[in-house]
Amino acid sequence: MNHIAVHQPTGLIPVASYARTSEDVRQRDGHGVRHQLRINERTAHEHSCAVVATYSDNGRSASKDGVVRPGFDRLVADLVRGHTDGGQPIEGIVCVADDRLYRRAEDLARFFAALTSRPGRIYVDSQSVRDPYSQEGLLQAVRSLEAAVMETRVRSRRLSDWHWARAVEGVPHSGPRPFGRQEDRIALRPDEARLVEQAIAARIGGTAVRAIARDWCDLGVSGTRGGRPNAQTVTQIMTAPRVCGYRANKGQLLLVPETGEPVLGRWEPIVTPDRWQAVCATFSPGSLYLHRGSGAPGLTGRKRAAPSHLASGFLRCGAERRDGTPCHGALCAQAGRSKRSPYVYSCRSCGRCSISGPLADDALEQLLFTETHECVRLPEPVRRRWRSGEMGLEEKRKITASVITCCNVRPGVKGDHSWDYSRVQPVWRWADRVAPSGATA
Known part of the structure; x- marks a missing residue:
């Protein structure tokens, strides 16, 4: 704009x-x-x-x-x-x-x-x-x-039918390659496939999924889009039907009408169906790929808790790992220990970064309304409604998501209890494609 x-x-x-x-x-x-x-x-x-x-x-x-x-x-x-x-x-x-x-x-x-x-x-x-x-x-x-x-x-129905027709023929999913597969989405990528197989074995043996995610991070593993593994992404990788060769569509296993058997994809499986079912049994139904993957329906009657803080889901860990690479794990809200910080955002991936919840929320709000960031300046009516208290948290988070991709949080200094707003560094969603106010289109 x-x-x-x-x-x-x-x-x-x-x-x-x-x-x-x-x-x-x-x-x-x-x-x-x-x-x-x-x-x-x-x-x-x-x-x-x-x-x-x-x-x-x-x-x-x-x-x-x-x-x-x-x-x-x-x-x-x-x-x-x-x-x-x-x-x-x-x-x-x-x-x-x-x-x-x-x-x-x-x-x-x-x-x-x-x-x-x-x-x-x-x-x-x-x-x-x-x-x-x-x-x-x-x-x-x-x-x-x-x-x-x-x-x-009409366009939505055509697209849905197209995806279904490809699915029943066992054609791989479109989009980025799945973890463990080559770019053709069919052949295995040996190093990643081995990690998935080992993770499934460890999970069946009782290992916590967070421990598996931390091990992957320590090994320098990154996702197919460049992100760092966390417990949720590792769970989705392990419980996706594709790991045993099954084809799913919109959160449901596709079955062959004549036999009732699952439709097999054209790709190489990483584990057997029995192993896949065994690892799925170690998670609650709401955590499985079939309930949280792309297009998957939520569980009937199950209500997901809405975020209760402004910065939830936007903060990323800026701490360095042992190999010198940034963690970039998600900072999650949890109870704090002081009246000044009744809740804090902490990294569950590396545990090396934490920031006061009110500080992070205030910093994020200041970033949205700072006049120097003209390329992402919000309209005056939005500013007035936000400041007046008329706007609810859900609407505030939608507006925030429209202009900010995420915020990298720099680790604090041990023993320094002052509030440093500069620790929160935004990644603007429009910065690479929208000219500042007053520029020519």
């Missing part, structure tokens, strides 16, 4: 330009939103308008619940107040298509209420200039929403 102050030629209507892409997984350079913004410039020129501000959301879905779109939120806020941060009036909006702006009824209502909050505004797309105040203008928006919802449903 960014703003551009542009000289407004005499007689041209000042409009805001919005662009959005759902995914940016290949080039990760924001080319999709850049192309849309260029098209918007051309469209505005063709209809005697001038773009005075741009707003963009790169790699953000508009159809999924809970996805925060800061660019869209900033656009709505500026439409309501009638001008940009620089005081430039906004008299309309230009966008390549309606579904870039909204794919849910809630967003349609928010956008049209903001757009028509002042008289005389226009809506410009590649086809024409529309009157958002007229009945036809509203009906056209509703028709676009219905088409977008139907397209989303």
Whole structure:
């Protein structure tokens, strides 16, 4: 999301330009939103308008619940107040298509209420200039929403059917390679497969999974995405049906209709089905891959405890291991021993890093609202609701996740009880793809 102050030629209507892409997984350079913004410039020129501000959301879905779109939120806020941060009036909006702006009824209502909050505004797309105040203008928006919802449903069903068809044929999962497999997801990677086999044997023998994870970390093992192993990831690796050659889809073992036997994948198994069942029996059902893997349904009637602190899940250990590499394990909340720190965040992987819970939460909140971080500055309406106490913890965490990937926590100094906010170092989610405020798109 960014703003551009542009000289407004005499007689041209000042409009805001919005662009959005759902995914940016290949080039990760924001080319999709850049192309849309260029098209918007051309469209505005063709209809005697001038773009005075741009707003963009790169790699953000508009159809999924809970996805925060800061660019869209900033656009709505500026439409309501009638001008940009620089005081430039906004008299309309230009966008390549309606579904870039909204794919849910809630967003349609928010956008049209903001757009028509002042008289005389226009809506410009590649086809024409529309009157958002007229009945036809509203009906056209509703028709676009219905088409977008139907397209989303059809696309979701096609994708689900495609994955199911591949699964029943024993084709490996798409995405990153599983731990223990080569890039083809079929042949074994001997060093990793040996670790998995040994871990399963140790777990069946009574070894704690945290001890197995620590051993892997001490050996310098990293996951297929570069992360450090922890108890949860090791559990998922050991209890995934693929380790014994079985194929699952959306948290369920696939069975051959004629025989009722599990569908076998095309890859080499690491252990026998009996060993896989034995290691699964050492865990509670809610910990198994089939209940926690990608797309897996939760247990019926089982409610997972919601995080009770702002920084839960965002903090990563910045301590060094014996081999000199950073731990990067997750810091988990647990009870503290003082009134000043009734809870603390500690690394369960290496145990070498801990930080006061209130300190970490305060540091994270300060990072979100520090004016020097313009590329991730949150809209003023969000700031006001957050500061006033109107916003609940769940919404605060969603907003935090929209701008911060994680925070690396530097270990404290033994005996130093002062609060050092600089220990919490953010990894900004937008830093590599969103220009600071005032920069050109």
